[in-house]
Amino acid sequence: MGFLTILFTKIIIFMLKIAKKNGGNLPGKLAYKMNKNIIKYFKLNCPVIAVVGTNGKTMTNNSVNRILTQSGANVISNLQGNNMETGILSLLIRNSSLTGKIKADYLTLEVDESYLPVVFKDLRLDTLVVLDFFRDQLDRVGEVESLILKINEFLKTYKGNLVLNNDDPNVARLGKANPENENIFYFSVDKYKFASEEMKEAGEGKFCPFCSTKLEYAYYQYAHIGKFKCPKCNFGNNEIYKLIKNVDLENRTFEIDDELFKIQFNSIYSIYNFAAAITATSLYNIKTEDVKQALENFVLNNGRQEKLVIKECETVINLAKNPTGANVSLRLVNEDNDPKDVLFVLNDNVADGKDVSWIYDINFSNLNNVNRIITSGTRAYDMAICVKNSGFPVSQIEAYLDLGEAVKALYSTKCKKYAISNYTAIQDTRQAIKSF
Template sequence: MRFLSILATKSSAAILQKMGRGGSMPGQIGLKLDPQILKKLKIHAPVILVTGTNGKTSTANMIASLFEQAGYEVISNRKGDNLREGIVTTLLSHADLSGRVKAGAIVLEVDELNIKHILPNLPVSALVVNNFFRDQLDRAREMEQLIESIENVLPGYDQTLILNGNDPNVVRLSLKAPRAHIVYFGLAKNEASVTSTREASEGKFCPRCGHRLQYAYYQYSHIGSFSCPHCHFRTPILNVELKNIDLKNHTFTLHGETFKDPYDGLYSMYNCAAVLAVADLYDISSHCVKEVFKHAPQPKGRNERFELDGRSIILNLVKNPTGANEVMKVIEEDEDKKSIVIVLNDREQDGTDVSWIYDTHFEKLMKPTTHRIVTTGTRGFDMALRLYYGGYQGVLEEKETIEQALDEVFRDPDDIYVIATYTALLPARNAIVKQVKNYG
């Protein structure tokens, strides 16, 4: 059935491409014809998987660019089809009818819940894990269940795990992978580190003995320098540790060299650390890394900036409390007058449980410089209620559509921040582009 599976997948993918469409439907067809098709592929190249709650798309794309910069022919699911069907589509589209996948390197972003389907069925050279946070409870379930689904496929894995050494939820994977080579990455203590936190944290207890972990400092959420007072579980020695971190100038050092982070925020530097860990593992030069960072594209909706009449409109995606809190910190640092639009949806891809907004520090927005906040989306009223309960004293409005919300804030002379959940991101972006064109 391998031949038919590959033929059907390649044909349907080609037809969709001619129609200007993509998606995972070809992979669904391929798996229907041969559920074991991934095991039957002939791959003679490094296969790097990237997973985690936040940052996996940016990290995977930069790792793919890293190998390209080093001269490899790379296959990657850059468009973000990170479920099993999407990954099958990517690989079979690049396979010949005998199942041979010709590539110098394969870099795949993988949804956390799909690692159990991908890792055992491909010759994976390295698994990169950024972080684990509570996210989309209705789909991903409690984080403990998600992590266990990955732990269950690790006992037989004998290649490399590249793990965030500042996240106890990630470090615990090493306990279930006795045959793997472990590489840890992370960040040194810096100006943003704190000794206590009120952020939603999931890494509170030792996975080995169950006692509460102690922290020397936090970077954000439960990410930081941790140790268990009752056993030996602690932050490991970091093979790749970014130092001299300057958040204002987006710079850090490693092995005595200075690098520039292409994006904003402390969490982005963890993505850079993961890329550098891969570069070290595959002996790719720092020059290649710097070129990747220098030319990294700004992902749409990730701190994306638009300009109109001398003011900025900045669009950001939020999908869980940890990622949202990092966005709040960036906005909080802006001392200029501003208006804010928050689009909260509860569709399947967003997560139908929106209780996470009460674990997000929207209070960071509630400053005298925030003139107006307009909420919209399928749960716009819930968002407005959250802000009301949070004590926001400025102008607070709820509008039926994104366009109406933008119309409202475009009347103000201030900079504008637009915060949107997953299914609201592209509609919000399209509305911004249209509004900028109309008002420009």
């Protein structure tokens, strides 16, 4: 039955190719319809590395892929972020023989948190990386806490490598899910220049998950990510396997184990993603030189800190699908002293979550040298009202339902531009800016 399913879906893929269509998740969807247990059929002899977390999955998975590829390995990954069951199934079908054999040195996957137990019920998993947990599209996946408990449940019987962000209490707690698992590797990032003593943005995880005592923070890097510990039960005081030191966002460098790494990104949020990728790949004896070279040349051209020059204006496009993503994007704006305009594009399509009230958790209070805020997308006016309510001068806010009009207005002046878009808006925003 597995053979027929793969044969059938491979024919579909072939026909899509002839029609010059990619088909996205369609082969996976069809295969799943034909055979609910199809994942069992695939035979993998290589290590499987998976990345979960609310923010940064795509960037981390892409970095892991790049590092392994640099070392000379043949790596299969869902780099575009098709991270639900059918997307992963499509990837496996595309890369397997008719008998379900997958030839690769590594398989690396970003996986939607809520699908983790389903995907890995019948698929091998050697290393799981957990980045962070934030409120995200609540109406689709349910409360953050129930999601963490679901993953915790999955980890109770998992004995593979577990790479955890020790600066997020929501993640660090997972290290206690299975006391028999000895393969737990915590990473952490030392205090950076813009870390603060107060939590600046909305975040989760203020209380100890084991004894309910209020957690004490030495500092916050962003949102609830920072150096914390429970004063009562000592939760958080883990032995750190990889510690990132001397983060220098201006020069885009950081250090691990006295080695200097150069990168193309300048947000604290990307540093955490690299910390995760370096920790995960260090478990496979990759040469430091390969890691350095891979990261030094690593850029993403998909609206995640994508840099362009349009009409002589330096432009940065960033995806933000929840308050944390938006606040991290605004940090980049505020850490830049040059005058600039900011474009926000907000849609409320099904994949975005219909409820856009999360925009009220965006922190607009510290805007640094922002001339204008322009809003667009299906919820352009909600966004404009939210900015107005934060106290930003009304005369400097412009709202356009039409994205083309918004981009035209954005480039009507000469200064730096930052474009921040949510999920379904990001590709249209990139397109509108690039073709302007």
